[in-house]
Amino acid sequence: MSNPSETPGQRYFVQYTAFRSDPAWRRLPHGAREDGRESLASVIEEYAPDIATWAYSTLGLKVGCELLLWRRGTDPLAMQEMTARLLQSGLGAYLTIEHNLYGFTRPSNYTKRPTTQEQAIDLNDRQTYLTVYPFSKTTEWYLMSKEARQGMMNEHIRVGHEYADIRQVLLYSTGLDDQEFVVAYEMEDMPRFSELVTALRNTEARRYTLRDTPIITGIHRPLRESLALLG
CATH class of the missing domain: 3.30.70.1030 (Apc35880; domain 1)
Structure with a gap:
């Protein structure tokens, strides 16, 4: 191929x-x-x-x-x-x-260019831990003006930049499946990632989260090693 x-x-x-x-x-x-x-x-x-x-x-x-x-x-x-x-x-x-x-994948509506955190999808090296979950916003979010949404996302992005060592992948699936987005994070430090999630949940945009479960967390291993753990 x-x-x-x-x-x-x-x-x-x-x-x-x-x-x-x-x-x-x-x-x-x-x-x-x-x-x-x-x-x-x-x-x-x-x-x-x-x-x-x-x-x-x-x-x-x-x-x-x-x-x-x-x-x-x-x-x-x-x-x-x-x-x-x-x-x-x-x-x-x-x-x-x-x-x-x-x-x-597609360019974000809220940033002019991808940050190094958001470029993880183009990389072939993986960090040790991965957390992935579906994500959807409320109807009220989309009925607000673009300026209002941008203001809240600016706060969200600012918090994310304080954890520059944690990578992010955002997928768009609106109209294709039950969720609107799929969000994935890669990290080397699980407690630090939990701190990031806690900080993001203290932002104004959190009011407009409709769904962000189930959350799936895994540990990256070579393929055959991951399969061997199945028995």
Whole structure:
């Protein structure tokens, strides 16, 4: 497959897919599980680099799922085909999609240019921890003037800049799924991220949050290491 453009500002189609494993998987013989994990890993590697995939273990962090795949591409059709093949692979036959958050990237309505925090989507190196959740605003938010919204977002952005070490990815999914946005943060310090969220919830814009759950947190590990944790 051809190498996709890595030009900053590239519009991507991105999915965060969380999987729950069937307990029957862990009761299979060791050799069968080895082959099954390798079968799934081979599918992921076959679609690279057109679809870049990063693996996270959510084991012990989110009830109901143990594996999160962050996938970045440009073609929803290819992403869907890849998902089908993952679920038909050896390990995939024992996985159920518990959460699937997706959307497209595009320039922000509230900033003139992406900050270094917001350029995480263009990077191929990942930080240790990832938190991702769906997000929607209230009807009242959209009925306000653009100037009023911009003023509140300026406060929101100012707080975010105080935590410059924490990366952010914002996806747009209005009209495509139940949520309007998907928000993801990468960090090396989980307590510091919790401080950022607390600070953001003290801003005026928080009044207009309709939904920001479920929250999924995972730890980035090499693909095969994340799969091995499933058993």
